[in-house]
Amino acid sequence: QASQEELKAAYRRLCMLYHPDKHRDPELKTQAERLFNLVHQAYEVLSDPQTRAIYDIYGRRGLEMEGWEVVERKRTPAEIREEFERLQREREERRLQQRTNPKGTISVGIDATDLFDRYDEEYEDVPGSSFPQIEINKMHISQSIEAPLTATDTAILSGNLSTQNGNGGGSINLALRRVTSAKGWGELEFGAGDLQGPLFGLKIFRNLTPRCFITTNCALQFSSRGIRPGLTTVLARNLDKNTMGYLQWRWGIQSAMNTSIVRDTKTSHFTVALQLGIPHSFMMVSYQHKFQDEDQTRVKGSLKAGFFGTIVEYGAERKISRHSILGATVSVGVPQGVSLKIKLNRASQTYFFPVHLTDQLLPSAVFYATVGPLVIYFAMHRLIIKPYLRAQKERELEKQRESTASDILQKKQEAEAAVRLMQESVRRIIEAEEARMGLIVVNAWYGKFVNDNSRKNEKVKVIDVTVPLQCLVKDSKLILTEASKAGLPGFYDPCVGEEKSLKVLYQFRGVLHQVMSADNEALRIPKQSHRIDADG
Numbered sequence: 001q002a003s004q005e006e007l008k009a010a011y012r013r014l015c016m017l018y019h020p021d022k023h024r025d026p027e028l029k030t031q032a033e034r035l036f037n038l039v040h041q042a043y044e045v046l047s048d049p050q051t052r053a054i055y056d057i058y059g060r061r062g063l064e065m066e067g068w069e070v071v072e073r074k075r076t077p078a079e080i081r082e083e084f085e086r087l088q089r090e091r092e093e094r095r096l097q098q099r100t101n102p103k104g105t106i107s108v109g110i111d112a113t114d115l116f117d118r119y120d121e122e123y124e125d126v127p128g129s130s131f132p133q134i135e136i137n138k139m140h141i142s143q144s145i146e147a148p149l150t151a152t153d154t155a156i157l158s159g160n161l162s163t164q165n166g167n168g169g170g171s172i173n174l175a176l177r178r179v180t181s182a183k184g185w186g187e188l189e190f191g192a193g194d195l196q197g198p199l200f201g202l203k204i205f206r207n208l209t210p211r212c213f214i215t216t217n218c219a220l221q222f223s224s225r226g227i228r229p230g231l232t233t234v235l236a237r238n239l240d241k242n243t244m245g246y247l248q249w250r251w252g253i254q255s256a257m258n259t260s261i262v263r264d265t266k267t268s269h270f271t272v273a274l275q276l277g278i279p280h281s282f283m284m285v286s287y288q289h290k291f292q293d294e295d296q297t298r299v300k301g302s303l304k305a306g307f308f309g310t311i312v313e314y315g316a317e318r319k320i321s322r323h324s325i326l327g328a329t330v331s332v333g334v335p336q337g338v339s340l341k342i343k344l345n346r347a348s349q350t351y352f353f354p355v356h357l358t359d360q361l362l363p364s365a366v367f368y369a370t371v372g373p374l375v376i377y378f379a380m381h382r383l384i385i386k387p388y389l390r391a392q393k394e395r396e397l398e399k400q401r402e403s404t405a406s407d408i409l410q411k412k413q414e415a416e417a418a419v420r421l422m423q424e425s426v427r428r429i430i431e432a433e434e435a436r437m438g439l440i441v442v443n444a445w446y447g448k449f450v451n452d453n454s455r456k457n458e459k460v461k462v463i464d465v466t467v468p469l470q471c472l473v474k475d476s477k478l479i480l481t482e483a484s485k486a487g488l489p490g491f492y493d494p495c496v497g498e499e500k501s502l503k504v505l506y507q508f509r510g511v512l513h514q515v516m517s518a519d520n521e522a523l524r525i526p527k528q529s530h531r532i533d534a535d536g
Contacts, residue, residue: 017422115134155177157175217233246262258275272284327342327343342354425471443505462503463492468489
């Protein structure tokens with residue numbers, strides 16, 4: 001938000017500080033020339049409204065983007081943003097053929113009813129009957145990939161294999177999707193399988209208004225019994241900023257009418273649905289609470305009641321790594337019994353493990369299904385996941401340090417050179433501030449501080465920035481904006497990829513003050529709240 005006058009004032013001040021003619025020492029003169037040129041390059045970018053708009057929006061990478069030479073001068077920041085996005089789209093189109101969007105699901109059903117529903121008296125003489133029999137009774141694998149053909153056409157290839165109690169089958173589908181306009185798209189689907197005959201389908205999506213859309217899906221399934229048509233239509237509308245309403249009508253196989261309301265906010269997700277149909281009619285209510293923590297923890301519960309019975313589900317999910325989310329849900333129903341469902345999302349792959357524990361409502365099964373996953377998760381998190389993530393973070397930091405080592409070394413040399421060039425200016429600033437009992441920086445450190453006892457084994461990594469901060473003092477004031485302080489004159493990053501802070505001990509009106517500020521936090525001194533009590 002700096003004005004042109006402020007930019008010119010800062011430019012003049014740095015030019016006076018780094019001007020080569022002000023330094024007689026050959027080494028200092030060489031260092032001053034290099035820093036003077038850097039200041040001049042920065043001013044050239046920021047003094048031009050067009051290049052400044054590019055830099056403000058996209059940083060250095062925006063200035064390096066190919067194609068800016070064809071952009072007309074006299075463009076507003078909004079027009080420059082549009083131009084940048086256009087150039088990005090062109091670059092993406094050149095790589096269109098190389099992209100796919102793989103998605104997959106692996107589901108393994110486990111029958112563990114022998115843990116709770118044993119008939120010991122009938123199997124006393126059978127070898128191995130003393131151990132519960134846990135077996136896999138069903139599996140399902142599905143996979144799909146997308147192949148962009150043009151900017152508007154996409155081919156989607158998918159397939160699945162399923163088996164249950166020794167019987168199984170599979171199918172393969174090919175869909176061709178075309179985006180017809182900004183308001184809609186259409187999709188043709190062709191499929192075939194070993195249990196069912198050919199499938200032909202058509203799906204259409206259309207935005208009716210900015211707040212309402214409709215989706216229609218019609219299909220023809222060929223089988224030995226003849227042709228079975230099906231039609232599904234969904235009408236959706238935004239009821240408010242966070243709420244959607246849906247009406248669904250399905251005709252053909254398992255005909256039904258369904259209406260639902262979904263409210264999704266930053267901290268919660270609520271759904272209520274009602275279905276009337278053949279063979280199932282039901283009502284369902286679910287709620288999910290989203291905790292605002294770095295692990296994206298969520299707890300959820302739902303109640304579903306209908307002609308098939310009643311099911312109560314509750315569970316939680318949590319992010320365990322950058323691309324993985326682990327969740328567990330306990331399902332208690334009549335007459336379904338008790339089940340534990342474990343799900344792992346890894347990027348675009350989903351691994352699902354439903355474990356059926358008992359056909360009856362046994363309190364012991366509910367207890368173990370609830371407590372067991374929690375105990376196992378916390379044990380794994382403490383003994384495996386946490387150490388693994390810590391080691392992974394260290395490897396990434398080490399890799400980042402290695403890749404930026406030469407750049408950081410150059411920044412360090414520039415910062416040290418800048419500090420040497422500041423000495424004379426800082427001496428004059430201190431004399432002026434002492435004369436008026438103003439702001440004098442006694443000590444200042446920048447980098448990684450370790451104050452927590454749990455992190456006492458970590459190494460402190462800080463640099464002395466007393467001189468650069470004093471050089472920024474003007475009229476007994478020091479103002480730093482919301483940006484990384486590693487970019488200030490005389491600063492550099494002493495610990496790449498780690499959290500950094502600025503600690504300042506300063507004197508104002510003859511009284512000591514102290515403050516610690518986060519790296520990207522704005523700072524303004526002096527302040528009364530920074531004052532160190534005489535008793536302390």
